[in-house]
Amino acid sequence: GAGVSQSPRYKVAKRGQDVALRCDPISGHVSLFWYQQALGQGPEFLTYFQNEAQLDKSGLPSDRFFAERPEGSVSTLKIQRTQQEDSAVYLCASSETGTLGHTQYFGPGTRLTVL
Amino acid sequence: GESVGLHLPTLSVQEGDNSIINCAYSNSASDYFIWYKQESGKGPQFIIDIRSNMDKRQGQRVTVLLNKTVKHLSLQIAATQPGDSAVYFCAENNGQNFVFGPGTRLSVLP
Numbered sequence: 001g002a003g004v005s006q007s008p009r010y011k012v013a014k015r016g017q018d019v020a021l022r023c024d025p026i027s028g029h030v031s032l033f034w035y036q037q038a039l040g041q042g043p044e045f046l047t048y049f050q051n052e053a054q055l056d057k058s059g060l061p062s063d064r065f066f067a068e069r070p071e072g073s074v075s076t077l078k079i080q081r082t083q084q085e086d087s088a089v090y091l092c093a094s095s096e097t098g099t100l101g102h103t104q105y106f107g108p109g110t111r112l113t114v115l
Numbered sequence: 116g117e118s119v120g121l122h123l124p125t126l127s128v129q130e131g132d133n134s135i136i137n138c139a140y141s142n143s144a145s146d147y148f149i150w151y152k153q154e155s156g157k158g159p160q161f162i163i164d165i166r167s168n169m170d171k172r173q174g175q176r177v178t179v180l181l182n183k184t185v186k187h188l189s190l191q192i193a194a195t196q197p198g199d200s201a202v203y204f205c206a207e208n209n210g211q212n213f214v215f216g217p218g219t220r221l222s223v224l225p
Binding site for chain 2: 045
């Protein structure tokens with residue numbers, strides 16, 4: 001069956017450019033999460049949606065980061081005026097229910113490199 | 116030992132031996148824990164989970180042990196195979212979101 005998909009898989013941006021990263025969760029999954037994973041480290045929470053509602057955005061590192069899920073399915077993570085420290089793998093995960101006590105299924109990630 | 120930045124702790128085991136990967140979690144109120152396996156270039160893959168009302172849970176070749184007294188989680192892999200080579204992360208649900216540990220690299224020697 002189809003899992004979580006992300007696009008693009010790789011993105012190279014020049015410093016100052018805006019980027020948009022897409023996540024297609026598992027069909028019917030209520031919850032969607034974005035994480036940032038720096039090289040050699042564990043994923044760090046960015047933001048969480050339950051359907052179209054963004055319930056927690058406490059992990060977004062700055063106001064240059066913006067996420068949306070307007071119809072409660074596909075989500076986009078946008079980074080404005082990218083900086084070198086934004087270089088990382090951005091992971092999306094989805095979960096069947098609206099609570100945090102259930103398994104998250106991850107996509108393959110988008111590797112962002114900011115030059 | 117703990118990892119800092121790029122220096123992931125590494126566990127090397129002989130093929131066929133059992134592996135034990137440890138994780139210390141931070142929040143005594145966390146009530147749900149997951150172990151993930153991450154291979155190079157891929158997203159984390161669910162292995163096994165455990166809730167705080169249990170202290171042990173078994174899956175196929177894997178066992179997770181939870182010690183709430185010392186806030187410690189371990190993953191045991193029986194008869195380790197070359198395909199088990201990966202980075203393993205524990206994650207805790209602290210009621211707000213999931214917090215991941217720094218990871219342990221498992222290397223299986225032939």
